[in-house]
Amino acid sequence: SELYLLNKLLYEKYNTYICDSALCCLEANERLALETKNQEWLIETYLNKAGIYIQTGMLSAASAEFEKINLAHVSPTYKPKYYSLKVYLLEQESELLGTSNQQKIQEYGTELMKYADKDESAYIWALLWGYHGDDKNEKVVENQKKEYEKNSSLNNLRAGNNALILSKTYGQMDNEEQKVKYLCLAALSDVRHVNRDPASFLDLVSYLSQTGDSRRAYTYMDYILQGQSFYPDRVRAAQMTQHMKRIFEETHAISERERHTISVYFLCLSIVVVLLIILFIISFSSTHL
Numbered sequence: 001s002e003l004y005l006l007n008k009l010l011y012e013k014y015n016t017y018i019c020d021s022a023l024c025c026l027e028a029n030e031r032l033a034l035e036t037k038n039q040e041w042l043i044e045t046y047l048n049k050a051g052i053y054i055q056t057g058m059l060s061a062a063s064a065e066f067e068k069i070n071l072a073h074v075s076p077t078y079k080p081k082y083y084s085l086k087v088y089l090l091e092q093e094s095e096l097l098g099t100s101n102q103q104k105i106q107e108y109g110t111e112l113m114k115y116a117d118k119d120e121s122a123y124i125w126a127l128l129w130g131y132h133g134d135d136k137n138e139k140v141v142e143n144q145k146k147e148y149e150k151n152s153s154l155n156n157l158r159a160g161n162n163a164l165i166l167s168k169t170y171g172q173m174d175n176e177e178q179k180v181k182y183l184c185l186a187a188l189s190d191v192r193h194v195n196r197d198p199a200s201f202l203d204l205v206s207y208l209s210q211t212g213d214s215r216r217a218y219t220y221m222d223y224i225l226q227g228q229s230f231y232p233d234r235v236r237a238a239q240m241t242q243h244m245k246r247i248f249e250e251t252h253a254i255s256e257r258e259r260h261t262i263s264v265y266f267l268c269l270s271i272v273v274v275l276l277i278i279l280f281i282i283s284f285s286s287t288h289l
Contacts (some may be wrong), residue, residue, distance in 0.1 A: 080122035085113040160189030196231030
């Protein structure tokens with residue numbers, strides 16, 4: 001029990017920092033669970049492994065972990081995590097493969113509503129995918145603001161996730177100021193906690209490149225790429241390529257504009273110099289005549 005708990009604590013520390021080390025801890029716990037025939041440990045470990053595989057874009061490996069789980073044996077304690085990870089997997093499949101999983105996502109979201117507690121992180125998934133009221137965005141904002149304040153005061157990594165969800169929700173509500181504010185807070189939290197998941201920074205890069213701040217966008221993209229050696233993300237690799245292409249095009253356009261401006265400046269300067277020389281020659285000739 002002590003060894004299982006130690007491995008779990010190590011996994012939680014490495015979970016957003018170095019994925020290989022986190023998986024190593026989970027593999028050790030899987031062996032312990034099989035040796036002791038502890039079904040609860042086994043289900044928890046399978047779900048944690050699936051979570052890492054989804055985060056790093058290894059979607060077939062994540063599906064394989066879910067196939068090991070008999071839903072009938074999953075206790076209500078782990079069902080919120082089970083259904084929220086199922087939603088996460090379907091979202092990543094949609095992003096990477098272009099599949100349409102909206103109906104299935106809503107089905108899992110509805111199931112999640114049955115088990116998610118308001119004090120759990122899974123509750124936000126229940127609101128996003130299982131709640132169909134007109135006040136959904138308001139409920140999300142209300143819930144996540146409370147969670148953000150609580151986690152910020154505790155210096156908790158989850159504050160970054162809360163801020164990112166708030167940013168996305170305010171974006172859906174067309175509140176640009178609050179969207180950018182919480183996006184920056186999410187990125188700051190990720191830097192403070194060395195969170196290698198680049199979700200907030202990718203959104204920030206996208207916003208900066210769209211608003212023409214390509215130099216800062218390039219700086220943040222460089223930060224993301226440095227973290228990929230520790231926590232490779234196959235799903236977001238395609239997004240990074242698109243952002244880099246946009247940044248390059250914008251930087252190239254800026255360079256062209258600057259080159260054109262410099263050319264015009266030198267042309268004007270040359271004309272002024274020529275006029276001054278002509279004026280000097282005329283003045284010199286008039287003096288000697």
